[in-house]
């Protein structure tokens with residue numbers, strides 16, 4: 120099977136195309152599908168009886184929005200999610216998604232003061248069973264800036280399973296873990312399409328060019344390399 124790689128730039132262009140052409144998908148729709156798929160993937164690999172406490176780590180971009188959606192669905196599935204979102208994005212959509220989680224009494228870790236934030240994250244990791252890494256996606260540009268640099272180290276050393284969305288956080292989208300502080304997830308949830316010749320793998324998006332329009336289906340699968 121031949122595999123072609125998507126560059127970060129192309130992934131962003133496809134994203135824009137999906138949302139800009141006639142009959143286009145809205146960001147809300149895409150994020151809802153993405154977040155639901157992440158929650159379903161985590162639930163497939165880590166059952167709620169053994170891994171009930173999920174720490175959902177959210178970044179400042181759209182991937183953080185995927186994380187907020189996933190937290191809501193995980194709550195509905197019977198997990199006990201907790202949200203870590205140190206730099207909430209300013210877009211209205213993130214505020215709405217976060218409010219939905221708050222309405223479901225899903226706790227968010229306090230992050231107003233840097234040291235406290237780090238201690239709080241450490242404590243939360245110690246009382247979690249699995250991390251959903253929704254920190255950075257295809258718009259990440261190394262090197263990792265604070266507070267995410269310290270957070271990635273803490274998450275890496277927590278000794279609990281990590282499920283990453285799209286790209287392990289801290290990895291350069293096209294060159295892998297060049298900085299050496301990227302996460303090494305146990306499972307990766309990749310964007311792909313439901314056709315042959317299309318696969319996802321660590322650190323990269325793979326999409327056969329001819330299937331690009333079908334990306335609208337946003338089919339996810341699990342690449343487990345534990």
Ligand SMILES: NC(=O)C1=CN([C@@H]2O[C@H](COP(=O)(O)OP(=O)(O)OC[C@H]3O[C@@H](n4cnc5c(N)ncnc54)[C@H](OP(=O)(O)O)[C@@H]3O)[C@@H](O)[C@H]2O)[C@H](O)CC1
Pocket residue numbers: 133134146149150153178179180181182183184185254255256257258259260261262263264265267284285310337
């Ligand atoms: N294609 C789809 O169907 C969908 C994909 N989705 C998900 O969205 C992400 C891509 O979202 P995007 O907002 O473009 O980018 P990211 O989530 O990766 O993050 C951008 C933010 O991260 C900050 N950033 C970037 N580099 C660093 C760094 N080195 N240190 C700290 N912070 C960093 C960046 O800040 P800037 O100041 O640099 O602008 C942004 O705030 C994709 O991967 C999917 O998961 C959507 O859900 C829609 C559907």
